[in-house]
Structure formats: structure tokens, C-alpha cells
Amino acid sequence: MFDWLEHDLLLTITHCEIASSDASFRRYFRVKTPDGQFIIMDAPPSKENIEPFIRIAGLLTQSQVNVPIIFHQNLTDGFLLLEDFGSQCFLDQLNASTATDLYQSAFDSLFKLQTQTPVQHAGLPDYDQALLRRELAIFDEWFLGRFLDIQIPSATWENVNALLTASALEQPRTCVHRDYHSRNLMVLNYDSPGVIDFQDAVIGPITYDLVSLLRDCYIAWPEQQLEQWRFNYFERLLQTGLIHCSEAQFNRWFDLMGLQRHLKAIGIFSRLHLRDGKSNYLGDIPRTLNYVTTVCATYPELAEFNHFLHAHVLPILSEVEI
Numbered sequence: 001m002f003d004w005l006e007h008d009l010l011l012t013i014t015h016c017e018i019a020s021s022d023a024s025f026r027r028y029f030r031v032k033t034p035d036g037q038f039i040i041m042d043a044p045p046s047k048e049n050i051e052p053f054i055r056i057a058g059l060l061t062q063s064q065v066n067v068p069i070i071f072h073q074n075l076t077d078g079f080l081l082l083e084d085f086g087s088q089c090f091l092d093q094l095n096a097s098t099a100t101d102l103y104q105s106a107f108d109s110l111f112k113l114q115t116q117t118p119v120q121h122a123g124l125p126d127y128d129q130a131l132l133r134r135e136l137a138i139f140d141e142w143f144l145g146r147f148l149d150i151q152i153p154s155a156t157w158e159n160v161n162a163l164l165t166a167s168a169l170e171q172p173r174t175c176v177h178r179d180y181h182s183r184n185l186m187v188l189n190y191d192s193p194g195v196i197d198f199q200d201a202v203i204g205p206i207t208y209d210l211v212s213l214l215r216d217c218y219i220a221w222p223e224q225q226l227e228q229w230r231f232n233y234f235e236r237l238l239q240t241g242l243i244h245c246s247e248a249q250f251n252r253w254f255d256l257m258g259l260q261r262h263l264k265a266i267g268i269f270s271r272l273h274l275r276d277g278k279s280n281y282l283g284d285i286p287r288t289l290n291y292v293t294t295v296c297a298t299y300p301e302l303a304e305f306n307h308f309l310h311a312h313v314l315p316i317l318s319e320v321e322i
Contacts, residue, residue, distance in 0.1 A: 039068065050199075090106070124175065126202065143270040159301070168256070178204075
């Protein structure tokens with residue numbers, strides 16, 4: 001990395017520190033030079049493909065979503081020299097007094113992403129039934145099977161899969177960031193938020209990013225506040241013509257989309273712990289599972305699954321140290 005920076009790019013590095021690491025194999029370093037401060041993405045080509053990041057960064061820039069400028073790229077070694085958005089993400093700044101303004105900026109940025117990114121010619125993969133089911137399978141394999149060592153009745157699990165995929169696929173389609181939450185939105189002095197971690201973007205259900213933001217795995221808000229934010233965004237989509245449905249239909253899509261996402265997230269948190277030795281995500285499972293049980297209690301079609309969770313999952317999880 002330093003060879004590329006100093007000999008190929010002719011940068012003088014005065015300081016280097018780890019900026020962050022995420023749930024993938026990517027690592028990020030902050031480097032200081034006499035000309036300014038930058039972020040280096042280090043994505044080993046054998047583990048990560050940085051081409052989607054480069055392509056989607058260009059796509060979102062055209063949509064006026066504020067993503068980091070890519071100053072230089074090295075596809076052979078998996079390095080990118082990026083604009084530095086600083087180290088303050090929404091999660092660091094969110095509290096009762098800041099939430100209104102921060103979330104409004106997040107809604108504005110999401111609205112640009114959804115209204116100004118072309119669905120037909122974006123070159124993004126479809127969030128299709130196969131992908132939705134593969135994601136749900138992570139919950140079954142890694143959380144139920146490997147972490148808790150229990151099995152769910154196949155008929156119950158198939159019912160969950162069928163219900164959630166059908167609901168996702170009947171929604172209007174838009175560009176989906178796929179990880180639009182408080183850790184991936186950076187607080188900036190100008191044109192905030194800075195949006196990161198967008199390389200897995202797809203074309204898919206219109207409620208996906210909204211539920212990622214409002215039912216965040218890392219921070220929870222009172223339901224009344226969440227409902228107001230959701231309604232305001234629903235009205236905005238309705239007025240723009242992106243949706244043509246009742247509020248009740250939108251809320252159902254939102255709830256079931258959140259359930260799909262949260263089951264996947266719980267599976268990923270378990271996999272990060274068991275496979276990758278990244279156990280710090282385990283503490284987010286109870287909050288995320290609470291979203292799951294709350295939604296399951298709301299919809300009669302999920303009564304069997306809700307019973308399974310209360311009879312088998314929650315008692316075992318209560319005895320696990322996380």
C-alpha cells in the first residue's frame with residue numbers, strides 16, 4: 001500500500017492510522033499528507049472486488065448523493081484513494097435533540113437515491129427471489145443451526161420465506177443502497193450526510209432502505225416517532241408518484257421488508273462471530289430480534305413463526321452470554 005502511495009502516486013505520508021474495518025474483508029486507513037487527508041480502502045482482490053464500488057460511486061454521484069470522491073484506483077492490488085468524510089457517523093451524533101435534523105438529511109439523501117437513480121439502465125443486479133431467499137437462509141444456517149444449535153420446522157420456515165419474498169417482490173422497484181443506516185451515514189459540515197458502504201446496491205423494494213434507516217440494528221427509536229417519520233416519507237413518495245398504494249399497504253411492505261432484513265442481519269452477526277472472530281456484533285442481536293418478534297406479533301400469518309421464536313429461540317438465547 002505504501003509503495004503505491006509513495007512511489008506511484010508520489011504522496012508524502014506524514015501519518016497513517018486505521019480508520020475502520022467493516023463486516024467484510026475491506027480495511028480503511030486514514031493517511032495525512034502535506035496536501036490533505038485521505039482514506040485508503042484496502043480490499044484484497046482474492047476476497048473483495050472493488051469494481052462495483054467504483055461503478056456505483058459514479059452512479060450515485062450522478063444522482064447527487066454525496067459519496068466519497070475516488071482520486072486514484074489500483075485494481076491490481078485492491079487499493080482506492082478516497083475523499084475523507086471524517087470519523088463522525090450518525091450513530092455517534094444521534095440523540096433526542098439531533099435526531100430530527102439528522103434524519104431529515106438522511107431522508108433527503110435517500111429521496112435523491114430513489115428518484116434520481118435510473119432503474120432500467122443502472123447496471124445493478126435485481127433483488128430477486130433467489131437473492132432474498134439466500135439472505136434468509138443465513139438466519140437459518142448461522143443463527144439457528146450453528147449459533148443456537150436448533151432446527152425450525154420446515155413448513156414454518158417455508159411459510160416465512162414465501163410470505164417475505166412475495167411482499168418484497170410486489171413492491172415498486174428502485175435503487176436500494178442495501179445498508180442505509182446510522183453507521184454508514186457520515187455527519188459533514190457541507191452536503192451531509194456522506195454516504196458510504198454502497199457497493200452492494202441493487203434494484204429492489206422501495207421500502208428496504210427506509211426500514212434499514214428507521215429500524216436500525218444499532219439504535220432504536222420510540223414507535224410513535226418512527227411512525228411519524230415513516231408517514232412523512234410515505235407522503236413524499238406518494239406525492240412524487242413513486243408509489244400508488246394505501247398507507248396500510250405501505251406499512252405492511254415496510255414491516256415485512258424489515259423482517260427479512262433483520263433475520264438476515266441476525267444470521268450475519270452470528271456468522272461474523274463464529275467464522276470471522278468478530279464478536280462485537282453479538283450485542284446487536286437482542287435489539288434486532290426484538291424488531292422481529294414485534295412484527296411477528298402484528299401479523300397473523302406469522303403466528304407459527306412467532307410461537308417458535310418464543311418457545312425455542314428466546315429461552316436459549318437468554319442463557320447465551322452475548
